[in-house]
Amino acid sequence: MTVKVAVIGGGSTYTPELADGFGRLADRLNVDELVLHDIDSTRLEPVAAVCGRILRRHGWTGTLTSTTDLVKALEGAHFVLVQLRVGGQEARLRDETLPLAHGRIGQETTGAGGFGKAMRTVPVVLDLAEQVGWHAAPGAWIIDFTNPTGIVTQALLDGGHRAIGLCNVAIHLRHRAADLLGVDADRLEMEHVGLNHLTWERSAVVDGVDRMPELLGEHGEKLAEYLEFPLELLRELGAIPSRYLRYYYLTEHMLARQQAGHLRAREVQKIESELLELYRDPTLDTKPPQLLNRGGRYYSDAAVALIASLHDGRGDVQAVNVRNNGALPGLDDDAVIEVQARIDRDGAHPLPQRALPxxxxxxxxxxxxxxxxxxxxxxxxxxxxxxxxxxxxxxxxxxxxxxxxxxxxxxxxxx
Known part of the structure; x- marks a missing residue:
């Protein structure tokens, strides 16, 4: 069976990371056709060009196309990966600055900023999902990487669409913890639980032994520095929180930091401008180091692994956004949560979770x-x-x- 993947929002500066994954991991998932779609041709053109060079360097034999025609992109697609930013980076900057005038945190996925982004994004993604139903292959999967992922996935599933939400926070943190423990990330099983951008790692098991005490003890200072949390707080929690939990546990500190002018949106605008200029270099055929600063590290590994398991039904375990279905006590079955799930051709099946404190x-x-x-x-x-x-x-x-x-x-x- 041939595999067609359509990337909606293909002009994103994240996309070369994704292309690298499809090329690098082709032995696991052989994509025959990759289509990049975007409404902004000025971004799509340089991004598609560098993606083509990256794929050729990996010896990828599939067909890469780019288009501003949504129907053309969706026609016959088996997997539709959604990575939109409705309103662009200017809207993100507004999300991060508008709440500050009212004494509240400004952030693109949490608080009032995340609400603003959701209000713009959910209607667009739901309209797109209808188009997927009309034009994509029967049974096509929607893989949502668009923030706020948990809210967008909740809307998609409530609307009856075949969708799974994906975020790279869990895989990034697993690799960081594995590095601290000196083990291969594939050997480390982390108990990732909560909602998107509101999660904790409650255990870190290597060969049957929970090494969370070691992470919080021997490696606690390095972990706290990376997460930007007080070490004492990590040890009181007895778990590793997502960095996004700083906005809830350290609200006044984070608000003061933003009011002093530290806004991620401005950093990202600068990074994106630099990346797009690099992508225009006709000799560039690898991911530039600056892409790591964009925040999408391991996105390609997570996306390829998810699509591969949905395609071949191998049953990999991966952190995704999925219906609870009784996995996490205290929440309704239809609530979308972010936990480890077993992935097969029928979708994501959340693994049973311990009750949260x-x-x-x-x-x-x-x-x-x-x-x-x-x-x-x-x-x-x-x-x-x-x-x-x-x-x-x-x-x-x-x-x-x-x-x-x-x-x-x-x-x-x-x-």
Missing amino acids: AEMLGLVQQMKQYERLTVQAARTRDRRTALLALMANPLVREYDPARGILDALPITTKL
Whole structure:
């Protein structure tokens, strides 16, 4: 059977990382046709060119095409990988700055910034999913890498679409922990649990032995430096939190940092400009080192492994966003969570999880209700629902900031 993969948002500076994975891991997943789609041809052209050179260097024998025609990209596709940024980096900068005027965290996937991104993104991705149903191959899978991944995946599954959410945080952290322990990452099994960008690693098992105490003890200082967390907090938690949990555990510190002008959006704009210029070099046929600064490390490994398991049914275990279906106590079966799941041709099957302690479960439950309200607001464009969603988010909470942020959001459809 031939395999066609369509990448929607193919003009992303992440895409050469993805192309490298398809070329490097072709023995596991032999893609016959790779189509890069983007509405911005000025980005798509240099990105597609460097992807072609990277694939040729790996000896890849498939067909690479690029197009601004969505129907052409989707026709007959077996896997549709979605990596959109609706509104571009300017919208991200707005997401990170607008909440600051109301004394709240500005961040592209959490808090009010993540809400703004979800309100723009969910309707676009749902429209795209309808197009997938009309034009892609029967039973095509939608792989969502678009942030906020948990909310977008919840919307897709609630809409009846065949979708799985993917994030590179879990695989990145596994490799970092493996390096600290001095073992191959394939030997390390981490208990990754929570919601997208709201997760903890609760164990780190190598050859049947949980080495989490060693990570938090002997390697605690290095781990704390990487995560930008106080070492004492890591040891109190007894787990490794996602770096995104800084916004919840260290809210005042992170807010002050942003108010002082430290905004990731501005860094990314500079990195993207540099990358696009590098991609225009006709001699470049490898991933430039600057791509690591963009934040998509191991994205290709995660994406290729997921698509390969969905294709061949091998049953690999991977951290994905999937329906709970009873795996994590304390949440509804239809809630989308991010946990280790076994992947086969029928999809992702979440592995049973230990119950979360009260302090973790309470935050997860609150955030899941925020996510559900946000999906509803994005689909209905109902102002009251949008306001309640912002008030349900622990990084916004209060009525006045929520109302002020909502009034200032440049959302096309009036709420």
